[in-house]
Structure formats: C-alpha cells, structure tokens
Amino acid sequence: MAETGLLGRVRTELPTLPDALQRVAEQILGEPEETARTTIVDLAERAGTSTATITRFCRLFGYRGYAELRVAVATETGRAAQARWDTDIDHDITPDAPLDRVLDVVASADARAIQDTAGRVDLAAVERVSAAVATAQRVELFGLGSSGNAAREMAFRLERIRVPCWHRSDPHTALTNAALLGPGDVAIGLSHSGRTREVIEVLSEAADHGALTVAITSFPRSPLSEIADVVMTTAVQETTFRLAALSALHSQLLVLDLIYVAVAQRTYERTTEAFEVTARAVDAHRLPRKRTRTPEGS
Incomplete structure (x- = not known):
C-alpha cells in the first residue's frame, strides 16, 4: 500500500476508532517523529494500552506489524521535512487574523488535503x-x-x-x-x-x-x-x-x-x-x- 498520507488517514479516521485505538492514533499524530524512533513497548506505554493493541492498530491501517508502520511514519515525516512541509501547522484563524495569514492557513490546508488524497488513491x-x-x-x-x-x-x-x-x-x-x-x-x-x-x-x-x-x-x-x-x-x-x-x-x-x-x-x-x-x-x-x-x- 502507498505510504504517503498515513498520518492524514489516521487523522481522518480517528473519531471512528475505539477508545484504545484512538489513544494510539493521538500519540502518533501528536509526535510522529518520535513514533518513527520509538519501540512498540514505549508507544504502548505512552498511549496507555498494550502492544497487542498497537499491532491491531497497524493491521487496521494495512500494515503487517509495527515495524512497517514505523517505516511509513518515518518516510512521511521525512518527505514532509524535505519539502519544507509544516506538519504542525496551526489551523486556527482568529477573528482579527490578517488576510495574508488566512491565505497561508487555507492554502496549506488545501494543499495537504490534496497531497494526502493523492497518496491514498487506488x-x-x-x-x-x-x-x-x-x-x-x-x-x-x-x-x-x-x-x-x-x-x-x-x-x-x-x-x-x-x-x-x-x-x-x-x-x-x-x-x-x-x-x-x-x-x-x-x-x-x-x-x-x-x-x-x-x-x-x-x-x-x-x-x-x-x-x-x-x-x-x-x-x-x-x-x-x-x-x-x-x-x-x-x-x-x-x-x-x-x-x-x-x-x-x-x-x-x-x-x-x-x-x-x-x-x-x-x-x-x-x-x-x-x-x-x-x-x-x-x-x-x-x-x-x-x-x-x-x-x-x-
């Protein structure tokens, strides 16, 4: 399966996941670079769940195990950095935000959505x-x-x-x-x-x-x-x-x-x-x- 767009998929499907899997998703989305370096035991501890749940999470998103998921996360975050993609972009627009700021937020959000969609096209x-x-x-x-x-x-x-x-x-x-x-x-x-x-x-x-x-x-x-x-x-x-x-x-x-x-x-x-x-x-x-x-x- 295509590795590009994994974080976007996790972000999109997070509300529909069971509680334990939601905690795993939130941990990955909150610290994707750290996830690419951490062990399955460490991730389970941080998410307050078990290694079996981590494995179930991986298979839910099409990976045979945690090693494959780690590679996917590392690849995606590395690609984003190389393209100077701001993976932690602030999507908040305040009522008094200047239009140049609004333009940056909207353009970045739409570009990321299109990139993530292209990455998951079958x-x-x-x-x-x-x-x-x-x-x-x-x-x-x-x-x-x-x-x-x-x-x-x-x-x-x-x-x-x-x-x-x-x-x-x-x-x-x-x-x-x-x-x-x-x-x-x-x-x-x-x-x-x-x-x-x-x-x-x-x-x-x-x-x-x-x-x-x-x-x-x-x-x-x-x-x-x-x-x-x-x-x-x-x-x-x-x-x-x-x-x-x-x-x-x-x-x-x-x-x-x-x-x-x-x-x-x-x-x-x-x-x-x-x-x-x-x-x-x-x-x-x-x-x-x-x-x-x-x-x-x-």
Missing part, C-alpha cells in the same frame, strides 16, 4: 471505474451539500464528452433513477462522512439492480463504503470556519477529475470530436480578442 480502482463509465449506458451521481457540488461538476464534465450522465439533487428523483439502473451502469455516491442516509439509500438501490456502485468518502469503514463495490477515499484538513465536510470538496474533485481524465483517455477520438463540436456551438457567444495595437510605421 489506481486499480480508478481503472475499474473509468472503464465502466466509458462504456455505461447510464451514469448517476448523487451527493448533498458540498458533496453535491462535486457531483454536479463531475456530471458537467462527463456530459461534455458524451457520457450519458445525470446528477440529481433531489433524493426522491435520485432514488427513482437509481431504480432504473442495471448491469453495465454506474452509480457514484459522494459523502464525506459516509453516513449520509440519502446517499446510502441511493447507492443501495442502484446495487439492488446490478449497477456498479462507487463510494467517494473520507471514511473507508463507513456505512456507505460497506455497500459499495468500489471505495475511493479522500483526505481533509480542517481549519477555523471550514469544518471537515466543507473542506472535502477539493479532495473529492481530485478523485473525480482523475476518473474523468481516465475516461477521456479511453474515449480519445469521441472526446476530441465532442470538444470541437461544443466549442463551435458556443464560439459566437464569446467576445473577440482585442488586437494588439502596433506602433505606426512598424
């Missing part, structure tokens, strides 16, 4: 989803709130390259359309928490009729993930005024954009022709470019 899953979307008779996307915005943007992009795609903002309409899907069709549900009831219901309905179901969420062990054929996880970085659900948009768009480009690659001739046709259709609505005035006599 490329085999992208291949599977893009292949299905490229040949599907129907593709349905559904999400609410900020996730709905990401779904709407993806639908716009796929429509532009002649993929029969729909985004439904109304849960009842989404459910009825999910019921019309079948084998060979694709349903993509977006929910940061993976616990949005309406998104779960839509994906479950699509699954009942044989469609390929795809969950895009920050929590790979959420109820949404449990019912999906393919799960693609995103990372978030909270800041003041931008809670997790509001910070997931950029990461969701990264995953969706990767799928979109992979679909465009698979349908290159169709996509290129669609771009040319649609560009001509709206060309008359664009103002002409201003000509650069040249000096007299030149």
